[in-house]
Amino acid sequence: MKAAIRAGGFLALALSASAAFGHGDVQPQPVDTGGLATLGEAWREENPYRGDAKAITIGDSGYNQNCARCHGLQVVSGGLAPDLRYLPLGKEGDEYFVERVRHGAIINGMTKMPAFEGVLSQEALWAIRTYIESKHEE
């Protein structure tokens, strides 16, 4: 009996956590960028890790924990947010990517995408960009 009550309490907690998640609240998951070159404060204009296998692995985990709930697992969008596989490769896509991830997307006063500046490191965000590029489609 006691066990059932405790299990019920846990379920209620788990449900309220996922409800909060579904409303676009920022629930950033830390990304361990150990092993990548550190980049300092100033934002790079171009992806410093392009094609780097370690960055892809780190970015895979960072993306799937912080972006996938809107942009889809493995970068395949379910329609909630743009499909990032089609983001242009190279510097053109980099500029667009940085602008969006730093500032998010606030449309008519509604936060459609949270800003990640100061939430995830520059290293983590470029690793995510590297992973997204590895999934690119024309």
Ligand code: HEC
């Ligand atoms: C709460 C949902 C949500 C989360 C989490 C989220 N995004 Fe977004 N993102 C959106 C929406 C919605 C848009 C489209 C905004 C618009 O209409 O301009 C968008 C747009 C973008 C764009 C521009 C794409 C385009 O084609 O216009 C990029 C790049 C992007 N997001 C990257 C990311 C990355 C990287 C992460 C994780 C670090 C992330 N987003 C997390 C919802 C989200």
